[in-house]
Amino acid sequence: MKKYFIYELKKSSFTIACLSVILTLLYLVILLSTEAGRLGINAYTTYLAVPAYSGAVLAFAVPFRQLDYKMKKRSADLFFSLPLSHSKIIAVKFLTGLIIVFAPYTLSYWLGAFAMMIKTSLPINAVFYIPHFFITLLPLYIVYAVSSFAFTRAGKASDGVLFSAFWMIAPMLAVAVLGSLIKGKPYTDIEGVTYLYDPYFHPEYYSVFSPLSYFTSLFAELISADGYFMDTSSITIANMIVGFALTALMGAGASAGLFIAEKNARFENIEQISDSLFGYKTALPYLTVCLTALCHFAFFLAVFVAVGAFLLTAVYRRTLKIGNKQAIIYAASLTAGIILALICAYVL
């Protein structure tokens, strides 16, 4: 296993180097081409967000490169016949992928931070870069683990990408619907900002990417040395804690699930219809119900949801003839979504 890990690492070294250069250049170009003074207090968040969001994109996408050997019969023929258990192969691929995410992130983060310290005229509490860097590794790992697990539930890479995208926003959608049900009408806070949802169920805090975003905003305050400007009301803090707990739970579940499921991985499912419970089977009704329910403020949008859901069902079954069972699920999900939307609009 060690020899294979070294081989994978050597094989990925060029990719790691390229990504490190791209991410660093991206950070430096943004840093050097913007005037911190004009960005004002947003400068800290903006500059801190560049490596964090680039890292998030990597964490989301790298599993597609690392784990697509499970999506093609040709590559599975090779990897499944090697004298290593399926679990060890996926462990090596997973770990190498994590290095592909973390190494460019680390390099771009610190080079960017040093450039920021040298270039900017803004006051900086540089010491907070250290905890921010280490803390953001956790949400990056969560994104990577959830994306890895969701991607590998598919029989085909394109399905896997859709599953990963779905799980990134799945908790956010449920929270948005719950928020709409509890506070049926859009909510306006004391500063005049209008939210479409109940403030205690603010979906912004419940995507798998969210912790990265609000950790970055929080630390931008600390690094700014100017006191805080971010909304850290009890409502926001509550949303952050619950949101982070939820995504952390998802990350832990995804990490464990990836290896548990690998023990039952079957060659015969490769390139077949993606029938996992973590794929279309759950995603289709879930998305249909949630998105239709969220059309309570503009019902005509439900038409787009209906068309989208049908197209996604066709992608799932790989035919436009979706069959009776799928048609029933489709109709039932739309009906449930419309009922929820009506409740949000007229009952609550």
Place this chain on the structure above:
Amino acid sequence: MIEIKNLCKSFGDKKVFDGANITVGDASICGLIGINGAGKSTLLRIIGGVIKPDGGKVTVDGEEVFENERIKSRLFFLADDPYYDTGVTGLKLKELYKTFYPFDDSVFDSYINTFSLDLKKPIRNFSKGMKRQLFVAVALACGPEYLFLDESFDGLDPLARLEFKRGLIALQEKGSTIIIASHSLRELEDICDSFVLIDDSKVKVSGKIEEALDNIFKLQMAFEQDIKPEDLPVRFIRAEKVGRIITAVAKGDKQQVMQKLESLNPVILEEIPMDFEDMFIEEVRKEGYLK
């Protein structure tokens, strides 16, 4: 020794194997034959530990293969369309296999020189035959105790086929067991000592190629009278009559059959040489695949 007992495997509703039994002895070269879709590649994947059987036992030297790292380090499965990463060169491919197998550089280099392959070029730029040559070199350089080849002659030129066959025989002489699934029956006949014919989710015929060929023979005959094949005192597997000439395939005791036919005073009675391919055709014809 490879032992397959009561193997069952289905893909959805399709039963690929339903109680197949196969034994392949040590240091032998076994040809795996069957019509398209019979399950040859699936069987190799099962023995190679790629696919888990639904039922039955697949053992190599008494140990089950699936997820068994120790056994799998002694075997090598070369798929019909072997995988390589985009941009991978022959050198990088060698590195991958070196990570897992006791790779013999001298064997690899000698085949690379024979086939005149450029290891620094990306494999994707190789022709189909060159790719096959490269993977053949890798497989032989890994020197596995058990080598499973799926359509590995496909795409090779006659010279490369000859080199490959020599390499396989050399490997067998060192004690390795080789199973080759192929439609190139003439190639199999050259190097295989045994064969397994798969059909209808079972093993239809298996055994030594020589014995099987001794047991089946083709005759050409003509008689003074106009005799129909079904009127002859011998039961043929297949018989055709063109003009007065009857061509027939029979199984069993050749001498006995000849004696019976000679008693009818034929004008012509001679045996036509029959090879492995003819035998295969007769076997699949029996199953109704050929009319």
